[in-house]
Amino acid sequence: MDPEKIYPRTNDHETVYLKSVVKNPNILVGDFTMYNDFVNDPRQFEKNNVLYHYPINHDKLVIGKFCSIACGAKFLFNSANHTQASLSTYPFPIFFEEWGLDVRNITSAWDNKGDIVIGNDVWIGYEALILSGVTIGDGAIIGARAVVTKDVPPYTIAGGVPAKAIRKRFSDDAVSALLKSKWWDWPEEKIQRSISDIQAGRVGRLRDLC
Known part of the structure; x- marks a missing residue:
């Protein structure tokens, strides 16, 4: 691996x-x-x-x-995401040279989510x-x-x-157990030993190995 x-x-x-x-x-x-x-x-x-x-x-x-x-x-x-705060969706700030705008305001052309x-x-x-x-x-x-x-x-x-x-x-209990196990953070050798349980959906086995 x-x-x-x-x-x-x-x-x-x-x-x-x-x-x-x-x-x-x-x-x-x-x-x-x-x-x-x-x-x-x-x-x-x-x-x-x-x-x-x-x-x-x-x-x-x-x-x-x-x-x-x-x-x-x-x-x-x-x-x-063209900004919706403006009256226009046209991105004037990115054409700052054309319109004599301040280049420092370029990010106001869009909404940062x-x-x-x-x-x-x-x-x-x-x-x-x-x-x-x-x-x-x-x-x-x-x-x-x-x-x-x-x-x-x-x-x-x-x-x-x-x-x-x-x-x-899965059920809420199974999801909780999986999130608690964080099997993806286990050492590779431990994951390899557990692949059959992971593939077979044996959540209880993963819980036991935590």
Whole structure:
């Protein structure tokens, strides 16, 4: 096991460990999180999938460990949000040279809604769109082509446009046990010994191992 490698599967150049291909210091990715892209080079995730992410905003994309991100999933950042406080949605401040405006006010062209934070063990489906300011909890599932405008609780399946909670994946007790276990932070050897229990849904076994 090597979370630093680029391609975790032999002869598969459509799947990468995202942490190994991202260079932007404002994109933070946990170990073993994977991205698959059968349309574009998955190594270009930063360019093709993280949109309107300009350094002037200092906003961050934070993705936890063991996440699965499907082809075409995108993260839409603050500079895409033309301000609604103005009488016009036209972004005058970014054309400061044309209109003789102060360059220091350029960020007033858009509404800053904050970072995008993705928990651990999150599955983001094909061509889903995650908007700025959204937090997705550990263990959540985002359906294909969902547009996520609001936070998604842990271990919740969400889908649709705009995305809404469909159902919880497990009982409240099971979710509580999983969140308490934080199995994604365990040493790799311990995770490997527990894979059969994880795959079989034996929450009690994980609780015993905490």
